[in-house]
Amino acid sequence: MEKEPVCRGECLFGKCPHKRCIKFAQRNAEAKDLRAEMEILTEGIMPVLKTGRHGFGIAVDIGTTTVVVYLYRLDEAKCVCVKSRINAQASLGLDVISRIKFCADHEDGLQKMNRAIVRELDSLIGEAAEETGIKTSDVSECVITGNTTMLHLLAGLSPVSMGTLPFEPASKFGISISAKEIGLDLPGADCYLTPCMSAFVGGDITSALLATGFVHSDDICLLMDIGTNGEVAIGNSDFILSTSTAAGPAFEGAQISCGMAGVKGAVNSVDVLQGKLQVHVIGGGAPQGLCGSGLLDAVALMCNAGVIDETGRIAEETKSRYIIEKEGEPALLIAENVFITQKDIRELQTAKAAIAAGVLSLVKEADLEVGDIKRVYLAGGFGNYMNQQSAMRIGLLSKDFREIISVGNAAGAGAGMALFDDECEKDMKHICSLGKHVELGSNPYFMEKYVECMYF
């Protein structure tokens, strides 16, 4: 049976062989249907908000992939409207490094990036204000968080120095800039840009650490933000070590044969019932492909069944009925027209090993054992949607983790907190002054663990 190939976003914009190109749809303002189908995680843990202020506040989380704007009523300490969208800069470069390269390669690169995000924020803020029935001039407070590169692009600072050794940012922020200077239509507000620890551990991690209460905890905590770049921080009120590890886009479904983003038609979880695979498809209907959490489940189940051996090889000798042949190579059939190839398993092994070895390297640098970690906070979309059991089975999360708490969009939550309390700005600065960056590239211990962690 022939079916339309599923777009995995591997094209350049507009040159996609697929009829329904995800990226093209993201750029195309008309294609509202796809945007609506992609659920952007906006919720995060929300600690107690301090009351006593008046008017309205805007908290913004600029992610590499998605942008979220929160509108708060300050007197009631309530979030009254949330607006989110795909980051408009995605059309100029998908990941952080390619956006830095865009700025290095094009004379007006930075200007284009800056204009894209400022326009997008203005439009989201405008929508939120309109929906709530307020004027943008009623907004008196604004806190903007994001990774170091995103904050550079917003502030109009060149990110180019972060593209090569020694990866130095032009600014680590932790400063207020008037909205006018940024170009945002918020006449009554200054914008606080959250402080960054390094080029690759940014203001989003600082505000996530604020929201999880790291600096007020005596217990050792671990924060993991699992994505194309996995950011990890360990510490408590005495110390913080942080790092960033290049996992690649496998968790986002990219570079996987049947991979796709977590949109309608994606298999987002796989279970086994009476010896049969049960797949859950986002929005129902026929499965079109696998998103990251579905891939994780499927591989974990196949590992349990021994169909994938501990080295990650598809064990053809088991003659499992899930084993099929794709272009002469063994593959695993998960649902009709949805399969996992040997290469896909290798991609996942590399991705999970980078994160797991990053955690082990921080634990070692802190002179601790994994068992000393009291709480593990999982931030970000993937960490929220994935099945923790599957993540443990394949070794993305350590089996020695005790308490694991999904905190969702903790960066956005932290930015929200900071609207209400000036102490939060001090706390975030304190986090950054405590924070020590651990470099993993060319780190022999990381290399050793990276290889070890590739096994299932």
Next chain:
Amino acid sequence: MSVYEDLSTLVQQGRANNVKEIIAAELEKGTNAQDLLQDGLLVGMSIIGEKFKNNQVYVPEVLIAARAMQAGIDSLAGALASEKVESKGKVVLGTVKGDLHDIGKNLVKIMLESKGLEVIDLGVDVSAEKFVDTAIAEGAQVIACSALLTTTMAVMKEVVDEVNAKGVKDKIKVMVGGAPVTEDFKNKIGADYYTADASSASDVALQICQ
């Protein structure tokens, strides 16, 4: 099974201790060290390389096999030194300036060595001048450069330019590789060869040297 096949199998399985035992026993018997290396250890490693290329084995297995091969080569070192060993060629290898990622580069090194090529590993953050000056000084036939970041790939063009500027284009070939590198990119910067994986890189390097 012949002793050479045994050695090959043990290298593939990564059993360093068994490799050492067999080699010690064979040297005692007077078996030629070159033969043990070429027909035993290196054959095993190139089978692993081939399987790696086809995704049948992965990085950990390659590294474990490489460890066994290295143990074998160390055991042979004394015997090899007394024989005339002819290197099949020389390769200058490194990760380009501005970049410090070296996992892929290290895999390439293993594969090159398993083909009997001599590798001068300059490590990470290597400037174009250093690549070319070393290659000229050492009389290497190949410069192999690696990059993981799209922001550092551009240095590869500097290596090509430097080779041209020093007038050694006919003597030294430039190979490029790494996650973001493509055939298109190779053509654009005028490098000589691009390969997608470590195993193919060693095949091409060997061809250049012969």
